[in-house]
Amino acid sequence: EVQLVESGGGLVKPGRSLRLSCTASGFTFGDYAMSWFRQAPGKGLEWVGFIRSKAYGGTTEYAASVKGRFTISRDDSKSIAYLQMNSLKTEDTAVYYCTREPTTYYDSSGYPDYWGQGTLVTVSS
Amino acid sequence: NFMLTQPHSVSESPGKTVTISCTGSSGSIASNYVQWYQQRPGSAPTTVIYEDNQRPSGVPDRFSGSIDSSSNSASLTISGLKTEDEADYYCQSYDSSNRVFGGGTKLTVL
Numbered sequence: 001e002v003q004l005v006e007s008g009g010g011l012v013k014p015g016r017s018l019r020l021s022c023t024a025s026g027f028t029f030g031d032y033a034m035s036w037f038r039q040a041p042g043k044g045l046e047w048v049g050f051i052r053s054k055a056y057g058g059t060t061e062y063a064a065s066v067k068g069r070f071t072i073s074r075d076d077s078k079s080i081a082y083l084q085m086n087s088l089k090t091e092d093t094a095v096y097y098c099t100r101e102p103t104t105y106y107d108s109s110g111y112p113d114y115w116g117q118g119t120l121v122t123v124s125s
Numbered sequence: 126n127f128m129l130t131q132p133h134s135v136s137e138s139p140g141k142t143v144t145i146s147c148t149g150s151s152g153s154i155a156s157n158y159v160q161w162y163q164q165r166p167g168s169a170p171t172t173v174i175y176e177d178n179q180r181p182s183g184v185p186d187r188f189s190g191s192i193d194s195s196s197n198s199a200s201l202t203i204s205g206l207k208t209e210d211e212a213d214y215y216c217q218s219y220d221s222s223n224r225v226f227g228g229g230t231k232l233t234v235l
Contacts, residue, residue, distance in 0.1 A: 044215060044229045045170060045217070047224035063223055063224070064223060107219075108219060108221075109158065111172060111217075113172055115169045118169050
């Protein structure tokens with residue numbers, strides 16, 4: 001059974017950093033691209049970015065709203081994807097979801113087939 | 126910037142059929158794939174349609190997706206409505222190097 005478990009959320013002050021983890025199980029993690037999405041309280045879904053598998057260079061794509069502040073990485077030996085968030089703003093407050101992508105493209109195309117339950121990040125002074 | 130517009134809410138009775146629209150602001154919605162996600166209250170989203178009209182394994186065939194180039198819109202149709210279908214539904218497509226979401230539609234099954 002595919003499982004994705006996010007962790008690392010919490011309360012952080014504006015301008016500070018936070019790293020989220022997504023621990024995967026039930027599939028060969030290294031074969032898949034992994035994405036992050038977020039959802040602000042009471043709002044809709046927003047794509048954050050994704051990382052391709054090593055077979056596709058392990059390269060990343062990001063939404064314009066987080067480019068330059070957020071970094072996605074992966075540790076295939078541990079089956080974990082990370083979302084490093086720097087220079088956090090109050091508008092980054094959201095539930096962050098990790099997802100698996102069954103198909104890899106060389107642009108930002110793609111879609112998730114499995115979603116984690118999410119972890120809440122609150123940016124507030 | 127490319128935008129996707131969905132109705133804020135729709136409602137229908139159990140056993141009936143409902144269609145949720147997703148209209149592109151410019152260009153051709155048929156140029157890029159459209160996905161649909163279901164989010165039940167208090168739960169994470171799930172993918173119910175990908176690449177315009179494909180259903181992931183486990184999604185019942187009551188769910189179907191389509192594209193109408195003449196109206197530049199995508200549609201999610203749910204037939205034989207069940208109370209468990211009550212949820213928020215989001216469409217998603219692409220614009221340049223970004224994934225774009227519609228604002229979501231709240232489906233009430235009453």
